[in-house]
Amino acid sequence: MFAPEFDYYRAGSVAEARELLDAHPDSTVLAGGHSLIPILKLRLAAPAALIDIGRIDALRGIASDGSTIRIGALTTHAEIAASDLLKGKAAALPEAAGQIGDPAVRNRGTIGGNVAHADPASDLPAVLACLGAAFVIEGADGERRVSAPDFFQGLMTTAVGEDEILTGVELSEAGDGEASAYSKFAHPASRYAVIGTAAKVGLSDGVCTSARVVVGGLVPAPVRAGAVEQALVGQAVTTELIAEASRKVGDSLDDDDLLGDVYASAGYRKASAHAWVRGALSAAVARAG
Amino acid sequence: MSASTFGSGIRRREDPRLITGSASYTDDIVLPGMLHAAMLRSPYAHARIESIDTAAAAAASGVVAVYTGTDTEGEIAPAPCAWLLPDSGLKIADYHCIAKDTVRYVGDIVAVVVAESRYEAYDALDLIEVDYDPLDAVVEPKQSAAEGAPQLHDEIEGNQAFHWTVTGGGDIGEAFENADVVVKETIVQQRLIPNAMETRAALASYTPATGELTLWNTTQNPHIVRFLCSLVAGVPEDRLRVIAPEVGGGFGSKIAVYPADFVTVFCSKKLGAPVKWAETRSENYQATTHGRDHVQEIELAATKDGKIVGLRATVWAGMGAYLSTAAPGIPTILHGLMLSGVYDIPAIHEDVYGLYTNTTPVEAYRGAGRPEATFMVERLVDLLAAEIGLDPVEVRRRNFIPKFDDGHDVVTGLTYDSGNYDGALAKLLDKAGYDQLRAEQAAAREQGRHIGLGLSTYVEICGLGPSQVAGAIGFQGGLWESAILRFHPSGKVHVMIGASPHGQGEETTFAQIVAGELGVSPDDVKVIHGDTDNTPMGWGTYGSRTTAVGGAALALAARKIRDKAKVIAAHLLEAAVEDMEYDDGKFFVKGSPDSSKTIQDIALMANVAWNMPEGVEAGLEATSFYDPPNFVFPYGAHLAVVEIDPETGHVTLVRYVAVDDCGPQINPVIVEGQVHGGIVQGIGQALWEEGVYDEDGQLLTGTMLDYALPRADRLPNIEVHSTVTPSPHHPLGVKGIGEAGTIASTAAVYNAVIDALQPFGVEGVNMPLTPERVWRSIQEAQGRN
Numbered sequence A: 001m002f003a004p005e006f007d008y009y010r011a012g013s014v015a016e017a018r019e020l021l022d023a024h025p026d027s028t029v030l031a032g033g034h035s036l037i038p039i040l041k042l043r044l045a046a047p048a049a050l051i052d053i054g055r056i057d058a059l060r061g062i063a064s065d066g067s068t069i070r071i072g073a074l075t076t077h078a079e080i081a082a083s084d085l086l087k088g089k090a091a092a093l094p095e096a097a098g099q100i101g102d103p104a105v106r107n108r109g110t111i112g113g114n115v116a117h118a119d120p121a122s123d124l125p126a127v128l129a130c131l132g133a134a135f136v137i138e139g140a141d142g143e144r145r146v147s148a149p150d151f152f153q154g155l156m157t158t159a160v161g162e163d164e165i166l167t168g169v170e171l172s173e174a175g176d177g178e179a180s181a182y183s184k185f186a187h188p189a190s191r192y193a194v195i196g197t198a199a200k201v202g203l204s205d206g207v208c209t210s211a212r213v214v215v216g217g218l219v220p221a222p223v224r225a226g227a228v229e230q231a232l233v234g235q236a237v238t239t240e241l242i243a244e245a246s247r248k249v250g251d252s253l254d255d256d257d258l259l260g261d262v263y264a265s266a267g268y269r270k271a272s273a274h275a276w277v278r279g280a281l282s283a284a285v286a287r288a289g
Numbered sequence B: 001m002s003a004s005t006f007g008s009g010i011r012r013r014e015d016p017r018l019i020t021g022s023a024s025y026t027d028d029i030v031l032p033g034m035l036h037a038a039m040l041r042s043p044y045a046h047a048r049i050e051s052i053d054t055a056a057a058a059a060a061s062g063v064v065a066v067y068t069g070t071d072t073e074g075e076i077a078p079a080p081c082a083w084l085l086p087d088s089g090l091k092i093a094d095y096h097c098i099a100k101d102t103v104r105y106v107g108d109i110v111a112v113v114v115a116e117s118r119y120e121a122y123d124a125l126d127l128i129e130v131d132y133d134p135l136d137a138v139v140e141p142k143q144s145a146a147e148g149a150p151q152l153h154d155e156i157e158g159n160q161a162f163h164w165t166v167t168g169g170g171d172i173g174e175a176f177e178n179a180d181v182v183v184k185e186t187i188v189q190q191r192l193i194p195n196a197m198e199t200r201a202a203l204a205s206y207t208p209a210t211g212e213l214t215l216w217n218t219t220q221n222p223h224i225v226r227f228l229c230s231l232v233a234g235v236p237e238d239r240l241r242v243i244a245p246e247v248g249g250g251f252g253s254k255i256a257v258y259p260a261d262f263v264t265v266f267c268s269k270k271l272g273a274p275v276k277w278a279e280t281r282s283e284n285y286q287a288t289t290h291g292r293d294h295v296q297e298i299e300l301a302a303t304k305d306g307k308i309v310g311l312r313a314t315v316w317a318g319m320g321a322y323l324s325t326a327a328p329g330i331p332t333i334l335h336g337l338m339l340s341g342v343y344d345i346p347a348i349h350e351d352v353y354g355l356y357t358n359t360t361p362v363e364a365y366r367g368a369g370r371p372e373a374t375f376m377v378e379r380l381v382d383l384l385a386a387e388i389g390l391d392p393v394e395v396r397r398r399n400f401i402p403k404f405d406d407g408h409d410v411v412t413g414l415t416y417d418s419g420n421y422d423g424a425l426a427k428l429l430d431k432a433g434y435d436q437l438r439a440e441q442a443a444a445r446e447q448g449r450h451i452g453l454g455l456s457t458y459v460e461i462c463g464l465g466p467s468q469v470a471g472a473i474g475f476q477g478g479l480w481e482s483a484i485l486r487f488h489p490s491g492k493v494h495v496m497i498g499a500s501p502h503g504q505g506e507e508t509t510f511a512q513i514v515a516g517e518l519g520v521s522p523d524d525v526k527v528i529h530g531d532t533d534n535t536p537m538g539w540g541t542y543g544s545r546t547t548a549v550g551g552a553a554l555a556l557a558a559r560k561i562r563d564k565a566k567v568i569a570a571h572l573l574e575a576a577v578e579d580m581e582y583d584d585g586k587f588f589v590k591g592s593p594d595s596s597k598t599i600q601d602i603a604l605m606a607n608v609a610w611n612m613p614e615g616v617e618a619g620l621e622a623t624s625f626y627d628p629p630n631f632v633f634p635y636g637a638h639l640a641v642v643e644i645d646p647e648t649g650h651v652t653l654v655r656y657v658a659v660d661d662c663g664p665q666i667n668p669v670i671v672e673g674q675v676h677g678g679i680v681q682g683i684g685q686a687l688w689e690e691g692v693y694d695e696d697g698q699l700l701t702g703t704m705l706d707y708a709l710p711r712a713d714r715l716p717n718i719e720v721h722s723t724v725t726p727s728p729h730h731p732l733g734v735k736g737i738g739e740a741g742t743i744a745s746t747a748a749v750y751n752a753v754i755d756a757l758q759p760f761g762v763e764g765v766n767m768p769l770t771p772e773r774v775w776r777s778i779q780e781a782q783g784r785n
């Protein structure tokens, strides 16, 4: 519970943050600190320097140009959970952000830190993957955009390079007849996701025109449940169909990859994942219809 | 107005300082020249220490000293076990404050660093090189008893710390042979981690010139710490002052005296400077005592009409790597003697094996032995009900001890003080609408929903005392309490007590006792506790004994004051003492209440002493020592309603209704708070909490990220009711209420879940009832059918 010694630098801009990262080998970005500081206190990491980006105002905020929503990396979970824009146009995201940890965590933790940390039990990776988000990364060669399957590269690894900074994420607004939802089995101690499921569906006259279902929590990085999606698209949506389609989630889960722990084994998580898929789908369908 | 405050729900005076952060805990105290200690703890559950190299640590920045077991050898004695359970073959392994050549749990102290700052102390820990030779570990009590299990202590064969039995009533073998029905179960009372909000800490300040040492310590019993610390660390009791400043909860985990505290004392003596040690939360999980950890094989014999004829049990109690201060008494005296519960059981037999395991030592944890007993009995009664097809209510009623108000003997040798168990149950059923709930349950089942109702009717033993019994059961201390009540000239009051409240609210309720006895406003009464230099001797706050024993001492002191005040009042009013009357703080001659002397008038006159009656001493002060004639036995009836989702195994606690009887309530709001907190901790055991070790003895639930404490949003509004049955032997009739909720609630919630699962034919499920366990139990039952 006592961090090892480190140097601390506060960056005033993204450019300055990048320079500091470059100038200090073995340095790490500090955002809300709610994943990094515990790691330091447990002495699981000992970076030589922390580059605090927490006060770069340009990295904060939620805005839309009418079709694309941009969320700055430093936007907190609490800000996301309270955003009317997101509630209307990307409902799964505020729904998930509102279930992260507790109020203190939500007031400090940031969307950028959450996805850059890429803890498999985090909520936002699955949601952002489901919503087709583009992750905006700034590095020596300027800005680049990476989407979900390429961004989350596995257990706690992402496409963000050592000297790069994630500046924000971009999402498309939900169109007419489209909606999303998030359903979570929270660990009773940490509140992290034992199973977290995000679903986005498009409906037209009661028929499913598009579906994207992503599960997290029980896998190293978010996994798309293709079989569930296929069972829905083109079908008239009923409660039975949703339940039946949800049961196909297991088809997309590779047993060798599944995560389990003392609280909930991999086998159990796999066997009960369909209930959370069903929950997310039902809520998304209700919103879309 | 004032006397009426006894029994009213006035606000806790403790709270403003606690909730505004102005309270001062051990770790808040800063002394000039203070150094900081950090303990190097074993990362292995069982290993030989081949060598320790402290050179780099000693040379590190800010480091003042590094000590190992070689340095403390002969300077501090092993941490004592002070409950010498008789007739049990008790074998106490030396608990060296710093391990000598072997470590036996993850958390055993290997070395201590003292540095100028806490950061430097922790940095230096990383520089100590210890060469360990790992040994096989055993973490589960029944496995520890098994042939071929790794052995913890050379001199203790089979890891057995003790084997204790209780036998009472008729022949147990016959009872079982002749019974119509026998039900059996194996129960795992999982290990729990107490999680007091404040972790443990010690600040020792030694003055070489006088040989005096002051120890600020997170303890529930500073006088016991003074006594034992004087023996262990060689500071004579008259030169040792122990202060329990604000203490942020204990739940039993701050009863014990700990190696780290003695090591801190050692460092201060050695260096002649104040030394502070405060554990981190992770260290707390490893090094502060745990609770429960039983494997219980239990069976109940009954007639076909559901009349219990015998109860038999074997318990393997994990004690951890060493015996903590009071540990041996918990799975035995505080457990086995309570196996009759609220029932008339004609024959009882229990064997308890206390076993050393490579785990953190266990101690009392809220309820301490009684939750484990209540759970056994309440589980068996429900199994019996299911077996013979009766409602659990009916089986309970057929076996209740009938109402009694002045003593009832049970076959384990205890005499319960007073109780009306059916009365509490009847009130519960009425308040909860039990019949309606059963109808709703049946209707829900029709719709494929799974609701369960769980009862727990309990009695518990608390108010630990009398001292004579303490001696007989091997408790190495007394179990009385004392109080000094002192009136100042202005009529304000100081109460000095030996008990040591740490969150329960006795600063408020004790002022209410004085108000009730002497008619002063509770606002005029200050309650002083927690400092061995300015409070009288007391044996501490645990076992729901502070009000039951300390409160009685205070009431008796107040009555002495009243007697003396009456004599002074008679003198001042020029009347005969026999003609005096007292009412709500006023003394007057019978028939003339208008000309009276208030207790404040008398306090002034007694303090100035200008005109005292012949032979009466100056001052208005009394001391009382109260050694109770018996324990007190609070009781009650609780009901939990749950709904389970068979698809995922999730359990939702829908309703919780409690009826508790702790006798007259000094402050019903505080009683309700105790009941709430207690119930929630018991629910935690049923649904969420479990300290898990892997087979190598690594604590897998080592942080709050893994160890699931109850949270408000997972709990229903708890419905609290009470009945009032005074204890016949207590001056105020009161019984304890600190642990009752915990003692009752685990079984209620567990029984409710099993009731919900009844359509599936589920047998036993281990606690905590996690979604996976519930789900698997259904899968397994479906596989069987």
Ligand SMILES: Cc1cc2nc3c(=O)[nH]c(=O)nc-3n(C[C@H](O)[C@H](O)[C@H](O)COP(=O)(O)OP(=O)(O)OC[C@H]3O[C@@H](n4cnc5c(N)ncnc54)[C@H](O)[C@@H]3O)c2cc1C
Residues within 6 Å of the ligand: A028, A029, A030, A031, A032, A033, A034, A035, A036, A037, A038, A053, A073, A077, A099, A100, A101, A102, A105, A108, A109, A110, A111, A112, A113, A114, A115, A116, A117, A121, A122, A123, A124, A160, A164, A165, A166, A167, A190, A191, A192, A193
């Ligand atoms: C008690 C508790 C409960 C929690 N419960 C949940 C939960 O239920 N669900 C959930 O999803 N999360 C949970 N979290 C995690 C929380 O959401 C964290 O805030 C989040 O994961 C990290 O965000 P941060 O801003 O605090 O990042 P930090 O801790 O500051 O950083 C985390 C990592 O990301 C890197 N990083 C941060 N920002 C950037 C950036 N812009 N560019 C590049 N790298 C960056 C850092 O270098 C570091 O390695 C919990 C945390 C706590 C302490």
